[in-house]
Each structure stands twice: as C-alpha cells, then as structure tokens.
Amino acid sequence: MDFDNQGRIRLKQIIESSLKNGDHVYVIPFASDVNPLSENQNLFSNYVKFQGQPEDVEKILNLFPKGETGLENTDIQRAESFVYRGLAEQNQCRFNENQPIKPQSAVWITDAPLLTKPGIKSSVWVETPAESPFRQKDSFESRERQQWIESLPISKNSQTITTHNNKTYNLTVVDILPTVQEFCTPAPGGQKICSVNSYIFNQLWFPVFLFICSGVSLGIVAIYWFSLRRPWRLRIDMGEEYGSEARQLKNGERLYLGGDRGRPRPIELPGGDESRGYLERKGNKLILTITRQGTLSYNNKTSNSFRIDTTNRFTIKLPDYEDNSLKLSITVKK
Template sequence: MAKNCDQITIGESLSKHQQLSLELVSKFSGGRDIVFAVDLTQSVSLDDEGKVRLKQIVQDSLNKSDSVYIVPFSSQVNPTNSDVNPLTISNSIAFNNPKEDINKIIEQIPLSANIAEKNTDIQLAEHFIYKNLAHINQKRLCENQPIKPQSVVWLTDAPLKTEVGITSQVWIETPANSSYRNSTSPESVDRINWLNHLAINSRSKNISNYQLTVADIKPSVQEFCTPAPGGKETCLVNNYIVNQLWLPTTILSIIIISLFGGGIVAIKYYLSLKETWKLEIVSSNEENKNIDYLKNKSSLSIGEDIECKGGEIRGYLKREGNKIFIEPTNILPIIYKGRELKQKQVIEGNIIRLNCPYNDEDFEIKITVSKTK
C-alpha cells in the first residue's frame, strides 16, 4: 500500500493485538520522544521550585536514545520563531551523552517568562503538539523505523484537555480571534478528535500558580485499510509489525531452540552473519595491494571498488550469508578458473583468482578472504 506521510490524519482503530505488538516494537528499539511544552506568558514565570523540578526531570528521567523537543507557546506555538516547526525529528535533541546533553537541554528550555508574550491559546498548543507527535511516529512507520512511546511535560497555568469551544469562563486568555473558541471550527473538531483518539495518561503537580503536567502517550500509529482486488484488503500496520518484529522474534526463537538442544549451531550461524570479512586484494603482479571489508548482504564492484582496467564495472563480488558470489554485468569479461563468467557464480575457498583482460592484456587479481575481521 502506498504510504504518504507528508500529512497526518486519524486512522482506523487498532486491535488489542496490534497495540501490544506496537508496544513490543517500541521496547525492542528503545528511546522515547519527550516534549517540554513551556508557557511563555508572564503568569507562568518559573519560580525556584519549578526550575528545580524541571531540572530533576531532565537529570533523572531522561534515558539514552531519548529524543527531546522544546516547544514554547503563548498565543501561538514557538512565537519567537514561528516559521520553524520545533516538533520534527530534525529539530530534536538526541540524548546520548548525559554529561553533555543535560546542560544542552536545560539551556534551551525557556525558564523565564517573555514579557512580550500574552494570552495563552492552550487548545492551539495541545492540537499542535499531539498531532505533530502522531506525525513523527507515522513517518517512522513509512520509513520502516521503530516507533517510540511519547511524553509531554506541560508547564502552564492553563487548563488542559478542555471541551471544544473554549469560553472565557473556562480560560480567559484564549485570544478573541482564536478558531478554538468556535466549537464547530475544523481546528476545534480535529483537536478533540486527536485527544480522544490517542491513549494519553496525565499526572499533574501544582507549583505556585501553575501546574507541571506529564502526559504519557502509548506508542501508536494510524491504520488505513483499503479494499484490494480478489477480495483482499491492504493495510499499513500489520506489514509494519511483521517487518519490525521478525528479527527479534527470530532471535527469540533461536534462543528457545537452543534451550532444548540444537540451538548452539543456529546461534553460531547467526553470529557469523554479523562478522565482517576482511579482503586482501592484490592485482597485477602485486603492484597494488588493498584491504577492504565485506559485510553480509553487501557487495564490491569489480572495476570500481576492486580496480581493474577498462573503466567499466564488470560485475559484483557479493556476500550472501556465509557464501561469496560473483555476478557479472557482461560488459567486459571476468575470467574465473579459466572460463568467462556469464551468470552468477558461487565462489569456493578463501583465495579467489580472477583475470580481467583488456586490449589483449591479462589483468590478474588475487583476493584472499579472512572470515574474521
């Protein structure tokens, strides 16, 4: 099924099996999306307690492989740089080195109010953050990358998860021209639909005149199933789950088999596939000697990566599992064991001797394969 992830819309409901499988995908990959959503208006100038608690979250709660996003808001999102979307993977802060990244994150979180910012449009901020977080995971699905659980750390005195058509009695700071004051506006309807669709679990702590709220969102994506010819149906999520879990489940199956006997050989084979093979390449009477490496399911071009005369790629030296093949392009000849290769050929032994003649001159290549790096 074609995957268009330039935009995000709410999909079909997921089954319990799909939800469990998506949680497994996120656990195998590790890491989370953590958003710090900070109200910039003067009513939420962080006092000492708020700054201590925020730094505590950064120092004690973030884990390696987390992606951190800073989203300031007031009457609009990211008001000091409104042309930039702060909730994209490219604008995230990768939390890989705690000693360096903790200070980097704290420095980017606005801990003081901006006196120029007034009137918090909280429903706009909610709509923007939850929809864009869903978009990030949907892009991961489209790119066949593991999705992540997500959390939003809210610092605001505005009420969260309020009903559509927010009134001044509920929150007086909502701008008069905000489309979220109208309960039937497309923005209001889309916001409440996302809030109802996502599995959000919130916990709050009152601090001075504002709240620190942590909203945890279960890892999820949007499902779209479309009828296909032959009485079939094409969907996004099941194929994605299979692609993400086949390797972990294969490893788990191998472990289980090994516990009952016969698994040791399978594990050794699996580990051997992870080894990188060393290639010592000598050509033309040892005039040129190069060292190259070959991983499983990778290849070297004969004529470019492995140099020979003629200026054309004659074929490819490929590793598939624990075997090496030569696949000729048939542009210029490759001679192996005295005959020209015309089709894909498995190579036996650890020493490969090739001849790549050009203009009636032989050009011999000797490749020695070492199966441990």
C-alpha cells in the same frame, strides 16, 4: 511565568529518570501562537538528541525561557492541537519509513487547563484570544483537536508548583503510547492490503527470531542441566560364575573395578583386593582409567585412560585372568 529553580530541579529529574538514549527533545514556548519566540515554525525538525550525557541535560534545560518573556493570551488548545498532532506525525513518519515507533510524552509547564472539551469559555481560561477558533465548539480546529485527543492513547499526570513569588503553575506530563494510523488498500479477490501487517512483521521478525532462539537455547541448557542431575544406571554382567550387578553413577562419581579396602562399594574382581582402575562420570562422558597397567583393556587398546562410547553395550576385559576369559559387559541407561 517565572521559571524558577524548583521548576528546573523537577525538569532535571524528569530528564534524568525518564529519557532514554536516542530520545528527541523539543522545547516549544507558546502564547496566542505556537512558539512566538522562534522565527522557524518547523518546530519538529529542531530537537536535542539525548545521549545520556550530563551536558545533554544542561543543553535541554538551557532551551527553556528564563524569567518573564512577555508571553500573553495563551491559546492552550491551539498549543495542544499542534503538539499532539506533531508527535503523532513523528511516529507516522517512522512508520512510513519502516522505523520503530516510540512512546512519546509532552511535558507541559503552564497554569492553563489541559485536555478540556471543545470550545473554551473565559470562566475556564480567560487568556484564549476572543478571535481564536478554539473558542467555538464546532469549529474545524476544535473538532480536529478533539479527534486527536480521542484517537491517541493519552494519560495525564499533573502536580501544582508554587514559585518563590507565590505564583502557581502545573507541571503536567501527558504520555502517549506508540500508535499509528492504518491504511488498507483493496486488492484482487476481495482482499485488502494493510500496511500495519507488513510493518509489524518487519519490526517483529528479528525480535521474535531472537526470542525463539533464546527459548530453544534455554531449553537445551535446561535439558543438559537435568541430564547432569540424573544418575546413570549401570548393569555389569560378569558371566555365570560371577553373576551381575546394578549400580548408579552420579555426575563426578567413580566406580572402582577391584576391591580396594575403603573404596565405596567397588566391583569385586578376582585377583586380590587391589583396584585395577575405575569408571568415572564427567558430565555426560564416561571415562575408564586404568591404575594397574595390563590388568584391564578396552577395545584391545593399550592406554591408561579411555573415553567410553556409552551409546551401546561395551566390554572391559581382564587380559591377565585365565587367558582373557573374564570380561565385564556393561550397559549404561541414562
């Protein structure tokens, strides 16, 4: 088969859009035997590790045969048996080494029929050698291949490509979901020890831990966000003479203590219209700022600004008013 520019373009699309960093790529020519162009038959030990670089794409494309290679008598079922079994063994090795198993794909560039039933007649595919065991439906090789096809979660997607000399072949992608074979061993008390259970725990405990931590973090953030959106309710008690008031305080709002004209609904205090200070909510903090020195006090401290403890009822005194007899007792309900 002449692997022309159209085929290279389509393969380049597959490589650039489908491969992920760290993926292993094997290129296996086949005919009557698997990879007759290579003396080294341990094919799955030789691969290109894709790292997402442009040179990786070219390195993979350069592994494909160019022009006529003299490959004839294509034993497609032998090639399938070798590839599907080999890919499954790669995941089994990862499983045994407690490494993450991966989804895998076989990209077939051939006009041979794929995923046929056991045994293959010349009317279906003439190239398979007459002496091939895959010609026989009940041969060990045919039954083994069929078992791999049936046991692996396989899906196929194929498209016909026409070359510049009017020859046709199929570009077929066979996707194989990550899967491993389970091994269970009898244990005392009628129990069984199964390797997949411990493998799943070892592989998933950290992602699950991160998921739980992320969920808790998102929950904390959501609670905090809603707490900022929820207005506080303040109850200000000024004794029998002046009574009490209820106010709401949203995040970023101020409640002025003293009646400056133009201020939105200040707490009216004796001693003129000028404001003595204000309570300001900043997130979940309550700040008392004194704008007229000596006219307000909190916990008998002298300062211009205080962070108020809102967990309990607190008191703001007016030290300049009738021997410190007037005070504001404030309760905050969040």
